[in-house]
Amino acid sequence: MPPDHQFEHLPLVFKHHGPARLTGGGSDADLTKEFRRNRKSHSTTLLSSLTAASDAWRKTQVARREQDAPEVEAGIPLVLQVDTSLDLDDLRRQFAFEVVAEEEDGYVIVASEDVDLALFRQKVKDFAGGGTGSGNIAKVHELLDSDTQEDRLRRVLSERLFAEWPEMQDDALYICDVGIACTGNWAAPNPFKPRAHWKAETNQRHEEKNRAEVQAAYDRWDELREDRRAEVKRITDHYGAEVLGEYEKAVPVPDSFTLRVRIAARGLKDLVLSYPYVFEVTEPDEIETPQQQARDLEDQLAEIEFQAPAPDAPVVCVIDSGIQEEHRWLAAAVDGSVSKSFLPAPDADSVADHVAGGGHGTRVAGAVLYGRTIPKSGVVPLEARLQNARVLNGRCEMPREMFPPEVLEQVVEHFHRVGNTRLFNQSVNADSPCRTTHMSAWAAEIDRLSHENDILVVQSTGNLKTDRPAPRPGVAQLLETGRPYPDYLDQPACRLANPAQSLQAMTVGSVAIETLEQDGWRSIATASGAPSAFGRSGPGIWGVIKPEVVEQGGDFLVSDGAPPAVATPDVGANCYTELVRSTRNGGPAHARDCVGTSFAAPQVARIAARLQAVLPEEPCLLYRALIAQSARWPAWANGLSPAEQAALLRRIGYGIPDLDRATTNTDQRVTLITSGKTKLEAGGCHIYQVPVPERLRRPGEDHQIRIDVTLSYSTATRRTRRKHAYQATWLDWVTNRRDELLEPFVERAIKREAEYANQGRETFNWTVHPQVQYGLSGANRSAGTLQKDWAYINSYNLPRDFCIAVRGHQGWNTSPDSSAAYTLAVTFEATGGELSVYEEVRAEVLELIVQAEQEVEISD
Structure with missing residues (x-):
């Protein structure tokens, strides 16, 4: 009888x-304790530093006026080193500082409207005598003062600009992205919650007062933002600068805005040194292009017929160099009616792929449709539609007058807010490693757009060149310096490229297809599924696991010569990805002649499209979760040491995803999911139960079960904050122990008046692990917004119920109404293929659902 x-x-x-029931929170640093014991000494040091900083600032402003510099009515910037356990909002509440930016290692850039720092000065004096309300002075470890503002410049400027700063010629022109903070030194009051013992009119009066106070705070932020725009404009206009673009989150209270300006060095220096709310200055990213190899081959016609996708088929927007829309392998899927070029003239009217040697966006589009293998004959039903957003010119570059976050917002506005496109593939990266202090404007825009619009951006990690001098060495140089493959991938120069560090993007790296040694050439990768020689690696910003997944993007070959050459010669064709290619300038319609993470990412976008077809009403957060949930490491990885597996996690994330595993189940595998977006507030906890059938737990049975859990969530963000404070609310998940029943786990996970009985000692052997001291070295499961882990367990050791708690934690938003939206997936798989899992679990789940519905009816 067939299954129902x-x-x-x-x-x-x-x-x-x-x-x-949350634990931890951070204890005071040893230095804080030392300062509490020696209050007078610490106060004397701070008073000396703040006096020096205030005096230096006044002298600077006098000098500016003598030089006829534009007037700046802003205040004084300061660099503080604080105890990392300090709530940064205390700097605002207690000292009237505006937090401009949170930096690494406990450093914070703040600004004070009062150049004399009177309030802070008084608190420091009070601390010396043990005055009330001055205790947090002990957590302000140092105030860095300098006439040249070197400590501030070191944190505000990019590495390159900081190195060039002393030698900048006044008239030299620079194009820079300048970040301006606008958080202010106040906060909106928390929403009013009616009191049960108050009269209705009293509650109403307080609620109206609260709404007025909240609105007043928002009005102040609007005014502050416009004032700072005007102040910056006054400075840039004075120096004849040109604003090329602007990025600001379209949220009620943006914490910053970023300007792309063309400005002389004289003006840039004055802006950075005199305007205290500048928190970041970087040069525009150069867009990298993958290694391209043109082939002089004739186009071979195939006996093939393409069936157009259904009108309601999933849509993937390809953000790239354009598409050869009339290409035989693509034409039936391309929705040319909405194609758009976002390039300036003379490319504004062309959506074609003008990149020489077979194109770039055309190749990406083909990978979205066909994955690893291009069909050669027969009837081919197409399962997705393609949309064409051209953002790169014929040199595969984004002109500098285009500001990437602004362009991305325009792309989403055009394709999503008008046509409701939800899936975007962006195989476009900077050609250098991402910065790790603050989320870039480009990556932050991906986070914002994903959270607000329920979209998924599939993003490549970026590539290393075959040959390139330091400080951004190519693979040849990395090998020449004695760094063997794959260890060189852990070098900072090989870190993933902007905007791949985005928390919400599904970041995709590349692995090798196969190995080869022939005609004096050999592949650099040592096994199928090993990291590609060119693939940039993680971790991402703040230790986040990136890339999350990988696909086959090919590999470089190295010659036997001295010195060895690194290239993609014809002999290695089987090591390169098979791709559709543009025929505008001749050549075959498809070939194995190009490699890159650019072509790994769209293979994952293809899985996302299939998930949208199977689960059309579900959020993109779930598609992202199921893609990660389906990913596996190559079989050879099981034999690696823990240190080698930790390195592999940095290079290929959770592994290679599988379309079938993501979208369906088998008799030996069952995946359970939440439906829709579930909201969880900071401090809240949701608990889920997976019943484990007795037959699976039967003593004497010895089957290996793999358990995978993936949490995918999103929340509002602030670019001036770091790590978990970048998020309004952050989430993590924990499970019951192997010998812990449901009710004891609920008591342990949820805070109640009675102390819980600490039952259960046998934990699951998670690979990554929620606690950094266990699991793979250096891995932090809860650092990002896509949190996956997996464990193997003998079937007879399974608990009666497998339980998961999703927990909410406070980020930058202190409001009790702050929340994050999440989806959750759990998979049980019998790895030996002998044990029936799906039918057994399905029967138990259906019974549990009936019981839950009956419990609701009784309670009602």
């Missing part, structure tokens, strides 16, 4: 919601 199902994903059963 299609092996669809099963629902996760929600069991409890309550306040999370």
